[in-house]
Amino acid sequence: MPFADLSGRIKKAKLERTSQRAAKVCSPTREKTYGIAQSLSAMVLYYRVDLFKELDIDPDSLTTWEKLVDPGKMVVEKHGKSMIALDPTYLGFLLRQRTVICLAGTARCIPTARRRSRCSAGCRNR
Known part of the structure; x- marks a missing residue:
């Protein structure tokens, strides 16, 4: 592979824990790491409590993106409000x-x- 293995540098900088997810993505062989993500931000979803209560949507039931689709359609249909996952x-x-x-x-x-x-x-x- 024409890229430099970053595994040693990652270990020296003590980034093994913070870059585990990136290593899985950027290491086709799982033995060497060729890149790490610049950030591993968590996706956060905000919702309007009043709309969820009115439409009887339980936020705890929305554990996957697929489970968000139908409630999202209901919010759009009943209120004309968009459900977006991107600021x-x-x-x-x-x-x-x-x-x-x-x-x-x-x-x-x-x-x-x-x-x-x-x-x-x-x-x-x-």
Whole structure:
């Protein structure tokens, strides 16, 4: 494999415990680690207690994403409220990781300096 094994460095930095999940993902052979995630954040889901009570949804029963689908549809159907699992401000962060945001159909473009001309051309063509 053309990548450096990071196992020794991870051990020296005492990151074995914090990078176990990443090691499973980034170690195809399970013997060597070629990368670790920059963060292992937990997904947190917030809900409106009043809506769940009104619609008789038990939050403790929502133990998988699949079990969230039907209650989510019920909330949308009864209240027109969206159920999202992504903070809208985080979406902007994800888009900026691509170094440019082109908003389709608006001809509005928010590029980084590095890709300003490329983005402008792309937005004009939309």
